[in-house]
Amino acid sequence: MSARVLVVGDVMTDIIVRPEGPIVPGSDRRAEIRNRPGGSGANQAVWLGAAGADVLFAARVGAGERAMYENYFRGLGVVPALAGDRDLPSGVLVTILDPSGERSFLTDRGANLNLSVADLPESLLDGVGLVLVSGYSFFASGPRHAVQALLRAARRRGVPIAVDPASTGFLDEVGPQLFLDWVGQADWLFANEAEAELLTGEADFDAQMRVLGQQFSHVVIKRGRFGAALGGRDGVIQSHPAPLVKVVDTTGAGDAFAAGFVAALLRGEAHAACLEAGIASGARAVQAVGGQPQ
Template sequence: MTTARFDVLGIGNAIFDVLVHTDDAFLAAQGMSKGGMMLIDEARATAIYAAMGPATEMSGGSAANTIVGLADLGASAAYVGKVKDDQIGRMYSHDIRAAKVTFATPTAADGPATGCSYILVTPDGERTMNTYLGAAQNLTPADIDPAQISAARITYLEGYLWDPPEAKKAFVKAAEIAHGAGRQVALTLSDAFCIGRYRDEFLDLMRRHVVDIVFANEAELLSLYEGADFEAGLAQLRRDVRFAVVTRSEKGCVVVSGEETTAVPASVVAKVVDTTGAGDLFAAGFLFGLVRGASHEICGRFGALAAAEVIQHIGARPQTSLKDLARQHGLPV
């Protein structure tokens, strides 16, 4: 196996986030399911934006947030995602490159605008997402560079990629290339509603070992196995995939690998402001520990620390150096 150029390469829907503080009454009036992610068209996006209050706008996208977190910790990272050559797309490209992430996906010259997610944050910190995929849905297998995938120790894929048909094909192509090069493939299940749409397909990916590492939260685990028992779901997950990490909010996380189980507590949080990106940044921290050869317990501590940082402010990307935070908490960076 050749030496890896990248620790982790992420592939995902390149989405620009538009975040606003609101309340449950607004969600109800708009017919939104609290805590979920709904795909919307351009007309619905325009209507939601018109009804929203003052917003905070920044680059986002699940896998992109994870990759930016990894780069902030000091990992070598790359990202594959589709934006249009428009104002928002150019901002998106600038932001991810400014975060020291390799981003070489060609921009779209025509077609739909760069994707946007309209994220409503309620006083309890819960986020409800309404996503217009836009140009992101036009990521195709042609955007997957075999040399780049082969050069990454881990290729990290988001479950949201399973929505656009061509992106789904790109996902499978990337996984095949990674395994052909002797590399690992990680998948985040993304969202309980996403699992509801593709449960059987996700289980097939796991059971056929198309993916080696799975990230999920407790709600996603229960959705995956259509049950209300965490321990039973965890036992089934252990049978279906070689390595998995399940986050449980303030209860921390559980890592399962073969017969081994490791529970890691959550980091202390002064105040939850916005849970957008919590899972994304947890994955960033955990993967950083993994590619550095850390124990599962240390990987979990990295993940918990990164997640705690991001939920204490608006937006899904770090505002404090994760590397500095890790050092302050005695973690090896």
């Protein structure tokens, strides 16, 4: 397997709001407000770069910010393949944190909504050993058709495909079966517990593995503070706990996990070691504000 990974997904600016207490409708509440680079695909790409992977990242941003983003990603070990949009600005995500570190989101996907077939030429697959696609790319028509065309080319070439569902809100909106139909057969699925339950209708994660394993050769379920499990059509194969760490912000933890896992996979490590690498990367992510390495 080639060591290069192609990541396809969103670029966002994350505006992270940490109120001092409950929000007061119609009045003020003091808060810590910070801007951080984000977007599920961008987070995965940067965490992969931090893990030493050879990573190519394809996305769409506002034309006026394209050069800035290209320099940003190159500086973090990521090769950018960014299209510039003249009509829409780059995406913005407002994250509101509660005292436990849990998050609520307000999303304006901006230029990400115009990702097109022309932005994802088959040549991006040259020398690639795995394609990692953020589920956000399936929730709008244009990006979905672009990604589906790229995945068809990947299947023709025998390039493994990994998918991260990315959003229970959007999954619930479109319906799990439609999402699974859009994605098609793939080699890897990285889902958190809520996504796995929504996609299968099963509460037990061994049952979730068995259902999802009918479509995905390998299923990884991210279980937050309980670690993660790996399996497929025969159920859970292995499960690893997470270390006890102080949780500051869970933004990007799942992206960090997927990146750590994939980086280890492309190094040729055993699946158990990949699981441990993903958990370690996710644990690192939750100890700092923002979705990318500090």
